[in-house]
Amino acid sequence: MRYYYAEHQDAYRRLLREGMTQWNDLFGESWTFDDFPNRAFLESVLGRLVAGGEVLEYGCGTGPAACFLAGRGFRVDAVDLIPEAIAVARRMARERGVKVNFGVQDVCASPPGSKRYDVVLDSYCLQSIVTDADRAKVLRAVRERLKPNGYYVLSTAMYDPDRVYDGEFRYDARTGICYQETSVRSPDAVQLDGTWYLPHRRHLRPDALRTELAAAGLHVIEQDGGNVVAGLTYQAR
Ligand SMILES: C[S@@+](CC[C@H](N)C(=O)[O-])C[C@H]1O[C@@H](n2cnc3c(N)ncnc32)[C@H](O)[C@@H]1O
Numbered sequence: 001m002r003y004y005y006a007e008h009q010d011a012y013r014r015l016l017r018e019g020m021t022q023w024n025d026l027f028g029e030s031w032t033f034d035d036f037p038n039r040a041f042l043e044s045v046l047g048r049l050v051a052g053g054e055v056l057e058y059g060c061g062t063g064p065a066a067c068f069l070a071g072r073g074f075r076v077d078a079v080d081l082i083p084e085a086i087a088v089a090r091r092m093a094r095e096r097g098v099k100v101n102f103g104v105q106d107v108c109a110s111p112p113g114s115k116r117y118d119v120v121l122d123s124y125c126l127q128s129i130v131t132d133a134d135r136a137k138v139l140r141a142v143r144e145r146l147k148p149n150g151y152y153v154l155s156t157a158m159y160d161p162d163r164v165y166d167g168e169f170r171y172d173a174r175t176g177i178c179y180q181e182t183s184v185r186s187p188d189a190v191q192l193d194g195t196w197y198l199p200h201r202r203h204l205r206p207d208a209l210r211t212e213l214a215a216a217g218l219h220v221i222e223q224d225g226g227n228v229v230a231g232l233t234y235q236a237r
Helices: 005-017 023-027 039-048 064-071 083-096 132-145 206-215
Strands: 054-058 075-080 100-104 117-123 146-155 169-172 177-181 190-192 195-202 218-224 227-232
Touching (some): 005 083, 039 064, 039 146, 039 227, 054 132, 064 075, 064 083, 064 100, 064 117, 083 100, 117 132, 132 146, 132 206, 132 218, 206 227
Parallel strands (some): 054 117
Antiparallel strands (some): 146 227, 169 177, 177 195, 218 227
C-alpha cells in the first residue's frame, strides 16, 4: 500500500462513522460543504474558463469543488483514491441536484487517457503526493489531460514558517518534504538518522512550486501562494 493511502482511508472511514461531509470537518474547521476553502479562489478564476467547459478534478474527496463547478454549468469528471470519499461525494451531488461523473482512481497510476479537459483541478491533493517520482506522474497526467488552451487550477498547502513540525513529524527544508515516523517497513519508508519515516506532505515555497511546474511543462499564469492557474508551456493564448 502506498504512503498516501492509509491516512486518507482512515480519514474517510472516520468521516463516514461520524456523519461528516467534507475533509475539513475532520479537523473541526468552520468550513462547510458549500463554503469550502478554495471556493473564493475558484470564483476568482471562473471568468477565465470556457463557460460550460469540461473539468477533471483529481483528489476530489467528497466533492465540494466538483459540485460547485457542476452547479455553475461545467461538465465535471471527478476522481479520488478512496471509495468511501466517492460514496459520500455521489450522495452530496444527488442532494444538490447536480451531475458529476465521480470515480475511484489513484492519480499517480492514471492510465493514459484520450479525453482532454478545459480545466484540470486540484483542491489540496498535491501536498499529499510527496515524492519527486509521484509528483512527476501527477503533473504528466495533468499535461496529458489538458486541452491546448486549458487551465490547470491548483490549490495546495505551502511551506508556512509558523507551522511546527515536531513529535512524529520531521521537515526537510531542502526538499520541502515532511516525513512522519512509521513502524511499517513499506517500500516507501526511508530511514533518517536511524528512524523510519514515510513521506507525509510536500510543503514548498512559492518559487519552488513554480520551478516544479515549469519543469513539468506547465507555465504559471497567476499565483497567490498555493493558489495557482497554469497552462501548458508554449501554448499561444
Ligand atoms: C486534503 S484532501 C482534499 C479533498 C477535497 N479536494 C477537498 O477539498 O475537500 C486530499 C484528497 O486527495 C486524495 N488523494 C490523495 N492521494 C491521492 C491519489 N494518489 N489519487 C487520488 N486522490 C488522492 C485523498 O483521498 C483526499 O480526498
